[in-house]
Amino acid sequence: xxxxxLVSPIVAALMFAGCSNDTSLLPxxxxxxxxxxAVAFTTAVLRTAVGDTARLSLTRSRRASASAETIRWRVAxxxxxxxxxxLVFPLSEGTTTITASVSGGAAVATVVTxxxxxxxxxxxxxxxxxxxxxxxxxxxxxxxxxxxxxxKLRTSPTWRTLNPNxxxxxxxxxxxxAAGETRLVAIMGGASDTISVTVGxxxxxxxDPPPASPRLAAPELPREYLNTGMPAVTGxxxxxxxxxxxxxxxxxxxPGDELVLDAGVTYTGTFxxxxxAGDGWIIIRTSxxxxxxxxxxxxxxxxxxxxxxxxxxxxxxxxxxxxxHHYRLVGLEVTAKEGATTAHALVNLGDGxxxxxxxxxxxxxxxxxxxxxxxxxxxxxxxxVALHTASTAVIDSWLSECHGNGFDSQAIVxxxxxxxxxxxNNRLEGAGENVMFGGADPSIPNALxxxxxxxxxxxxxxxxxxxxxxxxxxxxxKIGKRVLVEGNVFENSWLDAQIGFAINLKSTNENxxxxxxxxxxxxxxxxxxxxxxxxxxxxxxxxxGSAVPASRFLFEHNVFERIGTGDYKGGRLFQVxxxxxxxxxxxxxxxxxxxxxxxxxxxxxxxxxxDNIFAGSAYGLSGDGAGSxxxxxxxxxxGWIFSxxxxxxxxANAYPTGNSFPASLGAVGFVDFAAGNFxxxxxxxxxxxxxxxxxxxxxAGVVR
Numbered sequence: 001x002x003x004x005x006l007v008s009p010i011v012a013a014l015m016f017a018g019c020s021n022d023t024s025l026l027p028x029x030x031x032x033x034x035x036x037x038a039v040a041f042t043t044a045v046l047r048t049a050v051g052d053t054a055r056l057s058l059t060r061s062r063r064a065s066a067s068a069e070t071i072r073w074r075v076a077x078x079x080x081x082x083x084x085x086x087l088v089f090p091l092s093e094g095t096t097t098i099t100a101s102v103s104g105g106a107a108v109a110t111v112v113t114x115x116x117x118x119x120x121x122x123x124x125x126x127x128x129x130x131x132x133x134x135x136x137x138x139x140x141x142x143x144x145x146x147x148x149x150x151x152k153l154r155t156s157p158t159w160r161t162l163n164p165n166x167x168x169x170x171x172x173x174x175x176x177x178a179a180g181e182t183r184l185v186a187i188m189g190g191a192s193d194t195i196s197v198t199v200g201x202x203x204x205x206x207x208d209p210p211p212a213s214p215r216l217a218a219p220e221l222p223r224e225y226l227n228t229g230m231p232a233v234t235g236x237x238x239x240x241x242x243x244x245x246x247x248x249x250x251x252x253x254x255p256g257d258e259l260v261l262d263a264g265v266t267y268t269g270t271f272x273x274x275x276x277a278g279d280g281w282i283i284i285r286t287s288x289x290x291x292x293x294x295x296x297x298x299x300x301x302x303x304x305x306x307x308x309x310x311x312x313x314x315x316x317x318x319x320x321x322x323x324x325h326h327y328r329l330v331g332l333e334v335t336a337k338e339g340a341t342t343a344h345a346l347v348n349l350g351d352g353x354x355x356x357x358x359x360x361x362x363x364x365x366x367x368x369x370x371x372x373x374x375x376x377x378x379x380x381x382x383x384x385v386a387l388h389t390a391s392t393a394v395i396d397s398w399l400s401e402c403h404g405n406g407f408d409s410q411a412i413v414x415x416x417x418x419x420x421x422x423x424x425n426n427r428l429e430g431a432g433e434n435v436m437f438g439g440a441d442p443s444i445p446n447a448l449x450x451x452x453x454x455x456x457x458x459x460x461x462x463x464x465x466x467x468x469x470x471x472x473x474x475x476x477x478k479i480g481k482r483v484l485v486e487g488n489v490f491e492n493s494w495l496d497a498q499i500g501f502a503i504n505l506k507s508t509n510e511n512x513x514x515x516x517x518x519x520x521x522x523x524x525x526x527x528x529x530x531x532x533x534x535x536x537x538x539x540x541x542x543x544x545g546s547a548v549p550a551s552r553f554l555f556e557h558n559v560f561e562r563i564g565t566g567d568y569k570g571g572r573l574f575q576v577x578x579x580x581x582x583x584x585x586x587x588x589x590x591x592x593x594x595x596x597x598x599x600x601x602x603x604x605x606x607x608x609x610x611d612n613i614f615a616g617s618a619y620g621l622s623g624d625g626a627g628s629x630x631x632x633x634x635x636x637x638x639g640w641i642f643s644x645x646x647x648x649x650x651x652a653n654a655y656p657t658g659n660s661f662p663a664s665l666g667a668v669g670f671v672d673f674a675a676g677n678f679x680x681x682x683x684x685x686x687x688x689x690x691x692x693x694x695x696x697x698x699x700a701g702v703v704r
Contacts, residue, residue: 039071039102041109050090050113057086058100058107072101081111122157122191124184130198131167131176139172139195141186156658157188158611158644158687167197170641171658218583219521219552222451222482226422228367228393230293231281231328233258239287240267247271255280255326261306263288268337270315271308273363275323281365286331290370296396296425296704297331297370305333305372313340316348320363320389322356328367335374336381343381346373350388352416357443362417364390368397375401382407384430387414387449393422400429403469408432408439408497415479415510416442420451427458427704431469432497433504434459438478441514448518450481454488458702461492466567471496474532477519478508485524487698493532494568500533501575505553509545518548525554526691526698530561533570535591539577539601551580555587557690559678564592573617578602587612588678588689590665594619595647598636600626607637611644613689615665615673620650629654646688660688 039058048054058071073083077096082089088098090113100107123142131137141157156172163182168175174184176199185194235256240249246267249259255278261267263286276282288304291297297305310317317334336343350356350363366389373384384402385394399411411430412423415438428434435457437449459474474490477483493502503524509517529535540549555574564571571593576582578601585608589595595614598604598621614620623632633640633656643658646668652661662668671677679692 039105039107041107045110047112048090054088055086056109074099122186122188122193124186124193124195128196129174133176135176137174157186160185166199219523219554220482222453222484224420224451225453226393226420228395253282258283260287263304266307266309268309269311271318273320273324273327275321281326281328283328290331297372297398302333305331307333309335310337313343316345319348322361324363326365330369333372336379345383345386347385350417352388354443356416362390366392368394371397373399380404383410383413385412388416390418395424397426402429403431405470410436414449415440417449418447419449423454425456429460432472433476434474436476437480438508441511446516448479448481452483454485456487456702459490463492466494472498473504474502476504479517480519482521486526488527489699489702490529491531495533500570501537502529502532503536506539507541507547507550508543509547512545515546519550520552522553525556526695527558528699531568532563533568535560535563535573537575538579554583556585558587559690559695560589572597578604580605583608585610586690589614590616592616594622596621598623598632600624604637608641611688613646615648615668630656644688
């Protein structure tokens, strides 16, 4: 594949390990020895074209000592040329000097480069590989130029595998995992090449050790996404005005009917959605004009909403009968009784207790659409919305002032329901956890909240809550499967009832009654996480009670900013303990303490950390007692993949090859990181970091 661009300085630095201006020792050409006496180049001025090579030869005094020495090479401007064993590699047009030093003398030559030789192609050999499971093979890579020159790469290109179940590649070393075929793609200098890989179980020999466990595919996405388009009214339109009995209207409604509540009117009580025969929808809506579908309601819309208020602190405003289904609540304001200081749940969909113990008893097909559910600045209560249901959505809504002191409180929580769930385009304020699945054992045997879509929400703990309400996490899964978290903004999480991780993921068997408890298949992408003491913590089963260990997580194209800075002290980006099948790829993260801590509670299998920008961390990667960098990976995550990352301030020799190490946050090349613009002035090695433009597009309008 032909590429019409020059070898960039960054690519060149990756290509030629000996081209830096450090003082590393390089052996004299062709194994010859340099003496401690004076040396000189045979050519004082070397002229050569970009993309070509030329050799600088040394002469030595006749009085040269017989003692052997190595030569120190130094390039004044490594952006113009590099040198390895006396061979000069011109990288860009210009003039520089090269110095060869031995004790007692030095030689200096001027190098003049010109021209614009193009990269013509990337060539991987062999072009096809056949392996058995667990087998490996090392690949070679060369760049070719339009002048016919071919240069063997000293550092591996960026690799992609089309099917990591079959084979993976790290630093050019291919490992077979499971029977099948795949292709590997290599990219460098604007050129690419592909090779085929075949892994066959028939290739094992008697007595061979069992193959390594295969690297699993990406986490499974939700199997079902709820369609929340407005259903048609096929029955009656029933007006429920001031003084009318709202509960009686619900009792009398039939599938296909709509109940219209007067905007601005307060309806007081606990209102129960009843089970009806048939599958038609019952719509309960305000008479006031609402923003269109897909537009979030805000407190400013309150005058246009019908207002539902609790009559008693211990009772919810809205609850469901067992098996109730096909209700859509539109344009309602739901809140506690005026003057109340305590409450339980404002909206309680389904039952989290033992009385709801079969799949059939779950309420299902429920939609909260453009609702404003809120406490008050002084209300001490547990939650705004409880989801113990199947097929339920919370969309285009505003859930706020959901807070408590001395106990957990949430904007949304659920544990005794199967899903699917859709939580899209909401403002979600919760002190304990803004959204949590888990917290108690499901009473429905083997049930887990599953197929969950969480998109375009603003998760926020208002800063004025600090020191007032008990705070934990922004999003927590103790149980849940097949979850997509995409295009959200997570904001403000501090040290309080816990140490302030924004995201907390683990499997639990909360009270010892649900050994099937599991958190798995979580895809977390295109999100912004800001102003948090810490980023993400993941553990397999950290609490008492047997559970299915958490596994299969993907974090990609997320932006983490201000983690562990200012009022949010801490700075751990990812804290991971013995998690299988975790991929952290293409994230841009600014964290003050560390970017990855691998806990000592076991080992993590199939850990992949590629193409990230980890900036600002004081301690980098830690193996929690097993050393930093490569040592920590080897001990806590054997079989790791770690490449294409940009890591500021770290020592390169402590980490695997195939990564880059700018000296500081400012050297990464952000457009304006101080202003929160984490786009890059120029592409980093292997296109590291999040696709910031896409993150912006997918979170546009989320914060209102």
